[in-house]
Amino acid sequence: MAVLQIRKYPDPVLRQKAQPVGDIDEALRRLIQDMAETMYAAPGIGLAAPQVGVPKQVIVVDISTQEQGHPLIALINPEILEAHGEVESQEGCLSLPEFTTTLRRAQQVLVRGLSPEGKPLELEATGLLAIALQHEIDHLQGTLILDRASLLSREFYKKRLKKLTSAG
Ligand SMILES: [Zn+2]
Known part of the structure; x- marks a missing residue:
């Protein structure tokens, strides 16, 4: 396993629409393992493949550091069926x-996708897990929380980012 480089805004790969996965092979399973390791190392509670430069519909989520009793979730071609x-x-x-930023999301979602073994999965999630799943599935559409934030906080961040990049 390997920790991958996390792509940062404004990297254009974050804006690409991720492609559905056709073949679930060893390379894809390795990608999923590397994504999980990258998420844990960051640390974060979720990661989408475009964030490691791979425009494919793959996400990993693990909220167990915030709420006990949840396993690592890896989903291929995830979609929200109900919210x-x-x-x-x-x-x-x-x-x-x-x-x-403070965002409003659905409190409960029903998500469908494939497991790393290629088995169809349906997952009902509430609260933080539902939020994390919606956040990661947004990434597959090229949508960032920046786009959902208020105009004011968006402009403030862009200005700040400019300062940060010109300083270093
Ligand atoms: Zn994100």
């Missing part, structure tokens, strides 16, 4: 260093 309710929380993103 209910509303919840507000603070979100950050490994591709957007030093940016957090």
Whole structure:
């Protein structure tokens, strides 16, 4: 296993629409393992393949550091079938260093996808797990929390980023 480099905004790969996975082979399973290791090393509670420069529909989520009793979830070609309710929380993103914003998401989602073994899975999630799944599935569409944030916090971050990059 290997820790991969996490792509940061404004890397264009973060804006690409991720492609559905056709063949689930050894290389894909290795990618999933590397993504999990990269997420744990960061540390973070979720990671989507475009964040490591691979525009494929693959996500990993593990919220066990925040809420006990949840295993690592790896999903291929995930899609949200149902979304209910509303919840507000603070979100950050490994591709957007030093940016957090309060966002509103569905409180409960039903997600369908394939396991790393290629088995169809349906997953009902609430609370933090539902939020993390929605965040990672957003990445597969090229959507970042920056796009969902208010105009004010978006402009503030872009200005700050400019300062940071010109300083270093
Ligand atoms: Zn993210």
